[in-house]
Amino acid sequence: METVVIIGGGASGMMAALTAARGDRRVIILERQQRVGRKLLATGNGRCNLTNTGAAPENYHGELPGFAVPALAAFTPQDTLDFFHSLGLITVTEHGGRVYPLSNSANSVVDVLRFALERAGVEVMCSTSARELIRRGAGYTVRTDSGSIDADYLIVACGGAAGAKLGGVMDGYELLKPLGHKRTRLCPALVQLTAEGGYPRALKGVRADAALSLVSGGEVIARGAGELQFTETGVSGPAAFDISRAVSTGGDKAGLHIDFLRGYDGSAVAQMLRARCRALPDLPCGEVFTGMLHNRLGRMLVKYAGLDAAAPLSSLGADALDAAVRAAKDFTLTLTGTEGFDSAQVTAGGIRTSGFDPETLQSWFMPRLFVCGELLDIDGDCGGYNLQWAWASGHMAGRLGE
Numbered sequence: 001m002e003t004v005v006i007i008g009g010g011a012s013g014m015m016a017a018l019t020a021a022r023g024d025r026r027v028i029i030l031e032r033q034q035r036v037g038r039k040l041l042a043t044g045n046g047r048c049n050l051t052n053t054g055a056a057p058e059n060y061h062g063e064l065p066g067f068a069v070p071a072l073a074a075f076t077p078q079d080t081l082d083f084f085h086s087l088g089l090i091t092v093t094e095h096g097g098r099v100y101p102l103s104n105s106a107n108s109v110v111d112v113l114r115f116a117l118e119r120a121g122v123e124v125m126c127s128t129s130a131r132e133l134i135r136r137g138a139g140y141t142v143r144t145d146s147g148s149i150d151a152d153y154l155i156v157a158c159g160g161a162a163g164a165k166l167g168g169v170m171d172g173y174e175l176l177k178p179l180g181h182k183r184t185r186l187c188p189a190l191v192q193l194t195a196e197g198g199y200p201r202a203l204k205g206v207r208a209d210a211a212l213s214l215v216s217g218g219e220v221i222a223r224g225a226g227e228l229q230f231t232e233t234g235v236s237g238p239a240a241f242d243i244s245r246a247v248s249t250g251g252d253k254a255g256l257h258i259d260f261l262r263g264y265d266g267s268a269v270a271q272m273l274r275a276r277c278r279a280l281p282d283l284p285c286g287e288v289f290t291g292m293l294h295n296r297l298g299r300m301l302v303k304y305a306g307l308d309a310a311a312p313l314s315s316l317g318a319d320a321l322d323a324a325v326r327a328a329k330d331f332t333l334t335l336t337g338t339e340g341f342d343s344a345q346v347t348a349g350g351i352r353t354s355g356f357d358p359e360t361l362q363s364w365f366m367p368r369l370f371v372c373g374e375l376l377d378i379d380g381d382c383g384g385y386n387l388q389w390a391w392a393s394g395h396m397a398g399r400l401g402e
Helices: 011-020 039-046 065-074 077-086 106-120 171-179 238-251 266-279 295-304 318-329 385-398
Strands: 002-007 025-030 091-093 098-101 123-125 130-136 139-144 147-151 153-156 187-189 193-195 207-216 219-230 234-236 255-259 331-338 346-348 369-371
Touching: 002 011, 002 139, 002 147, 002 171, 011 025, 011 106, 011 153, 011 385, 025 147, 039 106, 065 385, 077 091, 077 098, 077 385, 098 106, 130 171, 139 153, 153 171, 171 369, 187 238, 193 238, 207 238, 219 238, 234 238, 234 331, 238 331, 238 346, 266 318, 295 318, 318 331
Parallel strands: 002 025, 002 153, 025 123, 153 369
Antiparallel strands: 091 098, 130 139, 139 147, 187 346, 193 234, 193 331, 207 219, 207 255, 219 234, 255 331
16 A cells, blocks of 8 residues: 655645545654644634635745645645535635635635544554655655654645744754755745834724725835734734735835725715715814724824824815825834744745746655645735645645646
8 A cells, every 4th residue: 555645734735635535545743742733723813714616826925836736726726615514514605705714714625624534444643743855756654743644745834934833843944954855935924014103003903994005216116905904013904914025025114195085076075075064064174084084093194194183173274174184094104024934824935836837836846756835935815825836735745736
């Protein structure tokens, strides 16, 4: 019986194991954590955004983003849904095509995968780290911290550098280096942004629906839209995550332009503010955005616009109203970078995909060696795209070139 060893018990590793186990093979997962799927538990704020029904090639990035196309085409979001439904998971599709378990708990996803591994006879060795990969005849020997295991096929799925507290490591890059596989530059992605000034701290905890533009050298280099949350040091949330890759790869010190009323153009906002001034002339200027935006955000925008919060609305002239409109439609922060790999959900960059066959994920120069998931130089947008890549690439690697 042939032996397949999979290094890493995350999303792609578990999918690879379940796919490989469909043949008459011994399948072993080596997981350095005390349990499989630990990083998976943190996705989607603990809800597990397990795929996106609209996943398409343009949602993926890397030196060779087209590398992801064959795997994504071979295992689509519908295939992901069919797979999880077959395991007994009930899912719900929300705004933007984001798919979650109906339970709203990532534990449900990990549990059905764990049950499936047990049913398939996959051997799971937790608290076991791979230390070295040695070519042995037509296969490999994996040296671990507790001994050696011989493998006819080897799948490396131990993830990237993001989320160190949840299992993000450099192990995969180091394991593959002696076998001739190099990596690109690594950057944190889907991560909180940091900014200068006191505005983020004053707005800590405030959420808003906003459109973001990242501007550097007078040009917009990235855009995002959706929920934005202010933190102690900057901004977070899906909208910030959408542009975090651009910040990490060279957009620090750029200007983050925020439109808090993205459903209205400037003239419409001005008209609403003038109507309020006419209807409530004695209302303090600090309340001009009340009912339109979070109260704390509205008052901060008044301060940002340079208005006297205590003055009555009747005192606002045309210039002051224009300043209020600009504050709501083009609030600007100077970014200083990101919160780094510890806080990141995904790694931008990874093992160079040029060393692998995109139709199988097998190494071009190390037969029977496959790599999948975040370890490769492929990362997706925020919204379930990265897990779809994990399932799709794990499925392809688990087919072992068939």
